[in-house]
Amino acid sequence: AxxxxxxxxxxxxxxxxxxxxxxxxxxxxxxxxxxxHERWRTGRDGAKFERLIEFAGVLPVIRERCDTDLVRTGLPREKVLAAVVRLLETTLIRVGNDEYARLNKSFGLTTLRTRHATVTGTQIRFKFRGKSGRQHEVGLTDRRLAAVVRRGQELPGQEIFTYVDEAGEPRDVASDDVNDYLREISGADVTAKDFRTWAGTLLAYRALRALAPDPDDKAARRNVVDAVRFTSERLGNTPAVARRSYVHPAILEAYLEGSIGSALLQAAEEQVQPPPTQDTDEEASVVALLRDRIQSQASPA
Structure with a gap:
């Protein structure tokens, strides 16, 4: 029905x-x-997950280019876009959509208004209404990002993420600008949404590694439910949406089969509450797991 x-x-x-x-x-x-149609949606989500390996492969290139662009002088387009991309990764705030901001009064990074951010020294605090009316309050400390936000707030106009063009005129950035920038600097077909899919998969992996493998099938499945719930809270989604669209199923399957390692000292809650950090060894482990699962599924029985 x-x-x-x-x-x-x-x-x-x-x-x-x-x-x-x-x-x-x-x-x-x-x-x-x-x-x-459910089959079409499942196929679409599957294709999105397949892109994760490619995304992880170009992530170091994206990070390096953002580092370079963030030290540019003034407030050029590349610097502002690099700030948005860095915030996509560290805060997991959605990229935003002009139509949603106009019709629903719900906001993402590229549509945030000056009133949505407070900058104190090197500290930034975002407070805004996001998708589905969910209230968000996100804080971080970063000298370069704080400078970009502060300067954007000082320019004419409502949007925070605004650059100064060659004629000295302020121009705000949109989600399409962010996606074009990502494709340009990575040389791959990646988008802002890939950051949340990658983060959801990585956060679920962290949470499950922090839970000891349980030989009891029911207990193991409860652990999966808990890990998805923790991940959904960090992403600002319902557990059902997080599981369907943001956590690669191979991670959950590997845990249920006992393929994800033994317990870490940290509790799952401690692992997933802070913004994702750049743990390249951990990221490499996730990529290796995904590749192994894809290859095993492709091999004839």
């Missing part, structure tokens, strides 16, 4: 049972909504 909400208007239903787009309509606020 499609389970179309009764409040929808202008409803269209696909005449074909296997069509990838099953229905469209407008919700109570006039926003167009979509219902996709």
């Amino acid at each position: 499609l389970a179309i909400p009764p409040a929808w208007t202008d409803v269209w239903i696909c005449p074909f049972q296997n069509g990838h787009l099953q229905a469209t309509g407008r919700d109570a606020r006039g926003r167009k909504q979509y219902r996709y």
